[in-house]
Amino acid sequence: MILTEQQEMIRESAARFAGERLAPNSRKWEAAEAVDADALREMGQLGFMGMTVPEAYGGAGLDYVSYALALMEIAAGDGAVSTIMSVNNAPVCAILQSTASEALREKYLKPLAAGEMIGRPTSRRARSERTMATRSRAPSSSSPLGKSQAR
Numbered sequence: 001m002i003l004t005e006q007q008e009m010i011r012e013s014a015a016r017f018a019g020e021r022l023a024p025n026s027r028k029w030e031a032a033e034a035v036d037a038d039a040l041r042e043m044g045q046l047g048f049m050g051m052t053v054p055e056a057y058g059g060a061g062l063d064y065v066s067y068a069l070a071l072m073e074i075a076a077g078d079g080a081v082s083t084i085m086s087v088n089n090a091p092v093c094a095i096l097q098s099t100a101s102e103a104l105r106e107k108y109l110k111p112l113a114a115g116e117m118i119g120r121p122t123s124r125r126a127r128s129e130r131t132m133a134t135r136s137r138a139p140s141s142s143s144p145l146g147k148s149q150a151r
Helices: 005-032 037-045 064-077 079-099 102-114 124-136 144-149
Strands: none
Touching: 005 037, 005 064, 005 079, 037 079, 037 102, 064 079, 079 102
16 A cells, blocks of 8 residues: 555654654553553544544544554554554534534543543443342342342
């Protein structure tokens, strides 16, 4: 595949960031079970958190080839960070771009693209299933509730 000059620049920028900022911290973040929020904000400043979001909403306004190239390079530095980047870009930003009202686009796309807010899709069904699972758990016989019901 022949890449444009812009796509090559994006790939190189992502590879440099991943090598300098992500890879050296990857094990530390994995052990802590957390990613440094500053790294995500830096990714937003570089345009990686809203790659296909139009510039009018604070995104980079790029194509999906550029997004895929950057995502692969970020994954080479830290897989968890690439997952955060991926989810933030598509589905979260992509769904907002295609279905949200103008007011919601203004409210959410700018901070998502800047890495100031991290998107996490949750379906209504998933929330409902978690609620039902929580409500439908039988109390154990060792719990106070379980003992009172065991009479």
